[in-house]
Amino acid sequence: MAVALADLGLEPGDRVGIISRNCAHWVLADLAIILAGLVSVPVYPTANARTIQQILEHSEASLLIVGKIDDPEEQLRELPKGLRTLAMPYDEAVGELQWESVLREADAGRFQLQARDDADLATLLYTSGSTGAPKGAMHSHGNFSWVGQNLPAALGVQPGDRVLSYLPLSHCTERAYVEASSFYSESTLYFVESIETFMEDLAHARPTLFGSVPRLWKKFQIGVLEKLPQRKLDRLLGLPLIGGLVKRKIKRGLGLDQARWFASGSAPIAVSLLEWWDALDVPIHEGWGMTETFAYGTSLPAGKTPKYGTIGQALPGVELDVSDAQELLIRCPCLMQGYYKADEATAEAMTDDGFFHTGDQASVDDEGWVHITGRVKEQFKTTKGKYIAPVPIESLLARNDHIELACVLGTNLSQPSALIQLAETAPSDRAFLEAELEATRRAVNLELEPHERLGQLIVIKDSWEPENGMLTPTLKLKRQAIEARYGALLDRSKSPVVFEQDL
Structure with a gap:
């Protein structure tokens, strides 16, 4: 060819x-x-x-x-x-x-x-456009090969490992963790035939390494709970011997019984969901990277215990810093050469000493664990003059198994509101569901500062998908698009829980 x-x-x-x-x-x-x-x-x-x-x-x-x-x-x-x-x-x-x-x-x-040459351009990786028009990150052959060689070594990938490729290869994460890594690690790639055959393909591949996104880990959880309600699951897990058999059966049913490394990325995942999977001996490592770093940033090797609520630790070769504005900065050997045909945007993205402005707000503790608290540009100000970071609030809402996605908005409101997409397993009894969501709102508000507390939950009627422009191809919220579509609903009703069709 x-x-x-x-x-x-x-x-x-x-x-x-x-x-x-x-x-x-x-x-x-x-x-x-x-x-x-x-x-x-x-x-x-x-x-x-x-x-x-x-x-x-x-x-x-x-x-x-x-x-x-x-x-x-x-x-x-x-x-x-x-x-x-x-x-x-x-x-x-x-x-x-x-x-x-x-x-x-x-x-x-x-x-x-x-x-x-190492410096020659190999690929243009366009950002997914969650905050505007896509930009083309220029990555060299040197970047491509560096990631392909160093990522498997950092994660403990072994010859013969099996990986199911299903997240878009057009995205930097699948390109780095799956394609480029396979070139150097001698791992075997399997491909999903279609959405309809996903579970069948997963069971056939029985991957030894499996990474996904929060939305799919949530759907997997929902599928387990449909067959085994939480109370019964808790009771079985508490029984000697039986608990181990139940864990193995669940993982085998998902096609994950051979996996020794589990990961989640692309978007924040609720600590409660990570803890739920951990109870089934599925320790999910959160990883972080960007199109501009060829997805290389933070993660953990197989066998190392994750610290939930963090995105792991810096991978070998990565230097991290936090600015006075609490923005995470990164410098690494696989950093992009710049944005294609956008010298001004490239200059704005870089510091004088070669660090890249990630746009993520973060802190790094004494042991190197990185905590992401939100995106700099996602913060909004209420009429009280206080800035609010939506991601931590959305993570608290995700503790409710019946909430699949949440988007917190509130520019120029007295209190923020949350748009809620229900999971397929949400109860059909309207009164029961409304009471449950109100209980969730109250519980979440107890953990928030007064200016952060949610004034209202709005249950949307249509699913958010990449196809309707509400999510990026990697299933991140497109906040600008969501606010443009639903902004008129905010503050239209004073009820603490309201359904879109009633507004």
């Missing part, structure tokens, strides 16, 4: 986009791009037509490799003029060029590895 790309007239340094759900050919395409000396431009498979057009135009892509996407006719309708498309060998993939056809015409005997 590297020869085929050259035969298409692509020259070292040219940009090639990849848009597809995770599959073997995503990795094959990326390897071919690397071998041909080209620059990969991953695009989220759920991205809308406008975002796809923006990224491909901004990156000046010469070719787009198209694989498994849900609605190619809609998503690809605004491609830049003259951009060629190459379809992976899947039924749903579309393109003017076909993978197997260009392969047949390519003579592998003519392959010549395109020598690239």
Whole structure:
């Protein structure tokens, strides 16, 4: 395929986009791009037509490799003029060029590895756009190989480890922890066929390393509790011998009985959820990284006991600092070269001594454990003139198993409010649910300062998804979009718990 790309007239340094759900050919395409000396431009498979057009135009892509996407006719309708498309060998993939056809015409005997220096650009990783238009972080071949070599060593990845790839490969975390790491650790990758087959695929792969996002860990918990209510589970776990059998059965049912390392990232996860999984001998390590650091930042190796409520400790080679404004700063060997075509934004993101402004508010204790308290730009001010960080409040709300997602808002309100998305297992009895949510609101408020206390919970009627623009592709809240859609509901009713359809 590297020869085929050259035969298409692509020259070292040219940009090639990849848009597809995770599959073997995503990795094959990326390897071919690397071998041909080209620059990969991953695009989220759920991205809308406008975002796809923006990224491909901004990156000046010469070719787009198209694989498994849900609605190619809609998503690809605004491609830049003259951009060629190459379809992976899947039924749903579309393109003017076909993978197997260009392969047949390519003579592998003519392959010549395109020598690239460590400083040469390897990939443009576009941010997920949770706070605005995506920016392209420039990562070199040196960054790519450094992460691929050092991350497995830091986490204790072993040859033969099995990893299920299902979070977007277009995102830096899957690219680093799964793809790049596999190149150097000799781990085996499995791919999810579809959302419908996820649990079947997980049971088949039986990964030895498994990372996910808070929303999925919550869904797993809900699935367990549907079959085994909490009171019965607590009783069984308290019985000698029986408790161990129950734990093993639950993990086997999820396909996680062979896993020795569990992780969560992308968004904050409630300590209560981490403690729930810990009781089942599933110690989940929170990790942290950014597109700008190629996902490298903090985590813990397999076998080390996590400290819940923190995002772990700095990985080898990482220097962390906290500014006077309590912003976390990072410097590491795999820090981006800058934002593509955005020198001013790059300069604003860096300190004079080479640290990157993460935008996360944090503290680091004497043992190096890092505590994230929120995002600098996510803080808002109420009419009382007090600033509020929403993330800690949302984590407290997540203790309620019937709350799947929460978004705390309150700019120019006297007290903040929380928008609530219910879990599928939430009780259908409206009066019971309302009383339960009010009890949760009161309990949470007891742990908050007076200016932080929630005046109201608003239960939304539609699910927040990447497809409707309320979540990023990595399932983070898009706060600006949520506030734009629901802001008019705030303070419309004085009831402490209210349902959107009643407003």
